[in-house]
Amino acid sequence: MNTVVSPPASEKVVPATVTGVGSSTVTAKLSNYIDERTSISAVVKEFGRKIFPDHWSFLLGEIALYSFVVILLSGSFLTFFFQASMAEVVYDGSYAPLKGVAMSVAMDSTLNISFDIRGGLLIRQIHHWAALLFVASIGLHMLRVFFTGAFRKPRELNWFIGFVMFVLAMAEGFTGYSLPDDLLSGNGLAIINGMIKGLPLVGTWISFLLFGGDFPGEQIVGRLYTLHILLLPAILVAMLALHLVFVVVHKHTQFPGAGRTQGNVVGYPILPVYAAKAGGFFFIVFGVIVTMASFFTINPIWNYGPYDPSPVSAGTQPDWYIGFADGALRLIPPGLETYWLDRTWSWNIIIPVVGLVVFLAAVAFYPFFEAWVTGDKREHHILDRPRNTPTRTAIGAAGLTFYGGLWIAASSDIIATHFKMTMEGVIHALQFTVVVGPFIAFWITKRVCLALQKKDREIALHGFETGRIVRLPGGEYIEVHQPLDAYEMWELVSYEAYEPAMLRPNPSGKITVGARARSAVSRFFFEDRILPVSKGELEAAHHDH
Amino acid sequence: MAKDDNGGQLAAADASHHGDVPTGSAVVLKDAFENPGFPTHRERVTDVDPAKARSAQRAVYTLFYLSIVGSIWAIAAYMLFPMESENLGDVRLNNMFIGIGSALALLGIGIGAVHWGKALMADKEGIDLRHPTRGTDETRATAVEVFQLADEESGFSRRTLVRNGLIGALVAFPLPAIVLFRGLAPQDQDPVKNLSHSMWKKGVRLTLDPSGTPVKASDVTLGSAFHIIPEGLADLPHGKMLDEKARASVLLMRLDPSELKVSADRKDWAYDGIVAYSKICTHVGCPVALYEQHTHHLLCPCHQSQFDVTEECKVIFGPAARPLPQLPITVDDEGYLIARSDFTEPVGPSFWERNV
Numbered sequence: 001m002n003t004v005v006s007p008p009a010s011e012k013v014v015p016a017t018v019t020g021v022g023s024s025t026v027t028a029k030l031s032n033y034i035d036e037r038t039s040i041s042a043v044v045k046e047f048g049r050k051i052f053p054d055h056w057s058f059l060l061g062e063i064a065l066y067s068f069v070v071i072l073l074s075g076s077f078l079t080f081f082f083q084a085s086m087a088e089v090v091y092d093g094s095y096a097p098l099k100g101v102a103m104s105v106a107m108d109s110t111l112n113i114s115f116d117i118r119g120g121l122l123i124r125q126i127h128h129w130a131a132l133l134f135v136a137s138i139g140l141h142m143l144r145v146f147f148t149g150a151f152r153k154p155r156e157l158n159w160f161i162g163f164v165m166f167v168l169a170m171a172e173g174f175t176g177y178s179l180p181d182d183l184l185s186g187n188g189l190a191i192i193n194g195m196i197k198g199l200p201l202v203g204t205w206i207s208f209l210l211f212g213g214d215f216p217g218e219q220i221v222g223r224l225y226t227l228h229i230l231l232l233p234a235i236l237v238a239m240l241a242l243h244l245v246f247v248v249v250h251k252h253t254q255f256p257g258a259g260r261t262q263g264n265v266v267g268y269p270i271l272p273v274y275a276a277k278a279g280g281f282f283f284i285v286f287g288v289i290v291t292m293a294s295f296f297t298i299n300p301i302w303n304y305g306p307y308d309p310s311p312v313s314a315g316t317q318p319d320w321y322i323g324f325a326d327g328a329l330r331l332i333p334p335g336l337e338t339y340w341l342d343r344t345w346s347w348n349i350i351i352p353v354v355g356l357v358v359f360l361a362a363v364a365f366y367p368f369f370e371a372w373v374t375g376d377k378r379e380h381h382i383l384d385r386p387r388n389t390p391t392r393t394a395i396g397a398a399g400l401t402f403y404g405g406l407w408i409a410a411s412s413d414i415i416a417t418h419f420k421m422t423m424e425g426v427i428h429a430l431q432f433t434v435v436v437g438p439f440i441a442f443w444i445t446k447r448v449c450l451a452l453q454k455k456d457r458e459i460a461l462h463g464f465e466t467g468r469i470v471r472l473p474g475g476e477y478i479e480v481h482q483p484l485d486a487y488e489m490w491e492l493v494s495y496e497a498y499e500p501a502m503l504r505p506n507p508s509g510k511i512t513v514g515a516r517a518r519s520a521v522s523r524f525f526f527e528d529r530i531l532p533v534s535k536g537e538l539e540a541a542h543h544d545h
Numbered sequence: 546m547a548k549d550d551n552g553g554q555l556a557a558a559d560a561s562h563h564g565d566v567p568t569g570s571a572v573v574l575k576d577a578f579e580n581p582g583f584p585t586h587r588e589r590v591t592d593v594d595p596a597k598a599r600s601a602q603r604a605v606y607t608l609f610y611l612s613i614v615g616s617i618w619a620i621a622a623y624m625l626f627p628m629e630s631e632n633l634g635d636v637r638l639n640n641m642f643i644g645i646g647s648a649l650a651l652l653g654i655g656i657g658a659v660h661w662g663k664a665l666m667a668d669k670e671g672i673d674l675r676h677p678t679r680g681t682d683e684t685r686a687t688a689v690e691v692f693q694l695a696d697e698e699s700g701f702s703r704r705t706l707v708r709n710g711l712i713g714a715l716v717a718f719p720l721p722a723i724v725l726f727r728g729l730a731p732q733d734q735d736p737v738k739n740l741s742h743s744m745w746k747k748g749v750r751l752t753l754d755p756s757g758t759p760v761k762a763s764d765v766t767l768g769s770a771f772h773i774i775p776e777g778l779a780d781l782p783h784g785k786m787l788d789e790k791a792r793a794s795v796l797l798m799r800l801d802p803s804e805l806k807v808s809a810d811r812k813d814w815a816y817d818g819i820v821a822y823s824k825i826c827t828h829v830g831c832p833v834a835l836y837e838q839h840t841h842h843l844l845c846p847c848h849q850s851q852f853d854v855t856e857e858c859k860v861i862f863g864p865a866a867r868p869l870p871q872l873p874i875t876v877d878d879e880g881y882l883i884a885r886s887d888f889t890e891p892v893g894p895s896f897w898e899r900n901v
Binding site: 275 | 566567574577580581582583584623628636639643645648650651652654656660662663666667669674678727729731736739772782783784787788791824825826831834835846847848850851860861862866867895896897899
């Protein structure tokens with residue numbers, strides 16, 4: 001494949017004058033100066049008219065990217081004022097209720113950013129709101145990619161890179177959340193400390209090294225700061241660059257539609273339309289974050305006070321993205337700890353930690369698993385409508401139910417007090433949701449998908465119901481159906497279905513365990529399936545009338 | 546397979562993707578529908594009506610000028626809304642007005658640019674062709690050749706001793722760096738020993754948190770509860786104080802002695818119905834700060850573990866596995882409450898070496 005296909009208009013849009021050294025306008029001279037030193041014209045030629053397909057759901061990843069840029073900008077501002085030290089000072093800033101209170105320099109400088117630097121509170125709130133939006137948009141972006149099958153070949157590795165960024169984003173969130181050294185975040189660190197200590201073999205020492213001795217110690221804020229502003233962002237930026245390089249290499253996926261094939265990308269060119277729309281969207285995301293920061297308080301540490309291991313307020317909750325981990329801790333039944341081989345096995349820690357790791361691993365490796373099940377080695381650039389892959393969609397719904405149950409559990413006490421229910425009742429209901437809920441969600445979602453596919457099939461074969469009742473000469477009443485035009489038809493029938501893989505002996509005549517497993521999983525995936533309508537079927541349906 | 550009728554060129558590009566690649570268990574329909582090609586282009590209202598185009602243009606530049614107004618407003622708000630008065634209302638105004646100006650500046654640019662792109666820029670969809678992600682056979686052959694050549698010229702596979710030596714060295718060289726991280730925590734301390742003891746010992750008075758005032762048994766009325774720290778803790782330097790407090794915080798409650806179920810080895814751990822329990826949750830170490838007086842239950846606000854004070858703080862609900870450790874107490878000659886000893890077990894969350 002050596003044929004380089006240029007975007008149709010690229011040759012025409014390059015004015016001949018730019019190529020000449022003697023061109024006279026300032027723009028031409030400047031372009032010439034830069035190009036002679038950078039070959040930038042090749043980049044413009046290659047990417048200037050690159051096509052991006054349009055769909056609202058493709059904006060979710062853009063929101064993640066843009067909120068990350070907002071985080072970098074606002075975070076850089078905050079570093080000029082924040083001091084990551086746990087040394088003791090007595091507060092003497094503008095916030096009267098805390099005057100004379102002993103606290104760490106970290107807390108003191110955070111209060112100063114909020115109350116003594118004009119616009120400081122705004123930037124702090126922009127940073128925090130953007131962080132919440134960052135993790136949320138990554139999550140939604142991942143759901144979009146999952147439910148439309150955008151992770152299929154050749155994008156499995158990019159899914160994995162995105163997953164790593166999701167985890168890094170949560171780590172960034174948690175390390176940042178802990179920096180002000182206030183009561184709420186200090187309790188969060190206490191919980192992390194307790195979780196780490198409960199891990200077999202290494203827990204005690206990891207906690208000891210992380211906190212630089214006893215908990216809370218005087219080290220942790222400085223260490224988290226280094227992670228938060230140096231190490232984690234550096235890895236995140238590298239991953240982000242890689243992620244975007246792959247988006248360019250693969251070209252963006254597109255939803256099925258007339259004229260769109262596995263071999264093309266249909267949409268608008270970067271210059272000028274996408275530059276305007278995507279560039280403008282950055283400012284919209286930024287503007288919405290600033291609006292939120294202007295009107296809605298986030299993390300009012302001055303209400304919590306400095307960290308102290310003794311007090312705590314009721315109704316404590318982590319930032320939303322840590323909720324699933326906190327909820328997992330809450331749902332463990334009492335008494336799960338054993339002494340064996342002279343050691344303490346804290347099952348009330350080990351079970352949730354292992355559970356979350358397994359869940360996250362399942363998310364990270366799902367694309368490779370599905371590729372193994374289908375055995376399909378082709379590249380896939382046309383997205384699936386979720387209904388057309390019932391089992392995958394049902395697995396996603398099951399995962400969401402599991403995650404959602406854990407996430408809600410992080411607010412179990414608040415739910416109990418607000419809705420006047422017993423604490424025990426809420427916990428038991430959520431335990432049920434997390435353990436049994438995914439199976440129910442799987443079954444319901446799969447059935448709904450199949451029903452929607454049947455409905456699509458019905459419409460493809462018999463057309464839309466018009467509601468117009470006609471009496472035939474023989475006295476028979478029929479409802480007139482409006483047949484689909486070719487474009488509408490294409491949207492309903494242009495999907496791929498799979499069937500269970502046949503269990504066949506390999507060339508040496510053996511049926512391997514792997515083949516047996518694959519056949520079983522394949523049957524689970526594709527036993528219930530609705531095939532797209534073919535031309536013959538449509539023909540037959542017409543003859544029925 | 547998805548076919549198209551946009552000229553044979555697209556069909557060819559499509560076929561090159563799916564030509565001889567295994568399709569797995571995909572169902573290939575023999576008489577599938579064919580891609581009908583692009584639907585006819587529908588013009589936007591701004592394409593057909595010059596008046597609409599002009600009004601869209603007006604909207605776009607108005608938004609850009611509004612953005613400039615927003616930026617100027619944000620700068621003005623910085624000066625017009627000072628917050629040095631120590632009045633919280635001023636902080637709110639400063640935050641809000643700088644924010645409104647900045648938001649207007651950003652949204653003006655954003656909405657203006659998007660509107661420009663959607664309503665005025667040429668509404669012509671383009672098509673890019675995709676190429677298989679894998680390199681061409683020729684490229685791949687060249688890559689293999691490069692590696693083979695490099696292997697031959699270096700002798701990487703041939704000179705096994707050299708190669709294995711290098712691999713070994715590369716594995717070994719990061720190890721010193723890992724060892725260096727031992728320095729994250731003090732060399733002369735043992736975490737297990739630290740976790741096993743608190744500031745409490747025989748004769749240490751129970752004092753109020755955070756003032757450090759000693760508590761007399763007669764001050765503790767029936768049904769009351771006090772947050773307690775050991776005498777002397779409040780005088781420690783801040784960092785050291787927090788470390789000790791994280792292990793030594795205690796809740797003191799007085800119940801009717803007849804309500805307390807006391808096990809044989811704890812007969813003298815309470816004083817006239819006054820009992821002291823570690824406040825650090827045995828689950829993951831939050832302070833168990835909520836005492837429900839009429840049920841004598843303690844609730845941890847972090848993960849809702851509940852402990853029954855009448856039954857030596859055994860766990861009655863929630864994820865905690867162990868009762869809260871009890872601090873044995875009595876009174877001294879002056880009637881002040883004192884500890885009889887340290888806790889008899891490590892307080893707070895479980896850890897691997899807890900029972901050693």
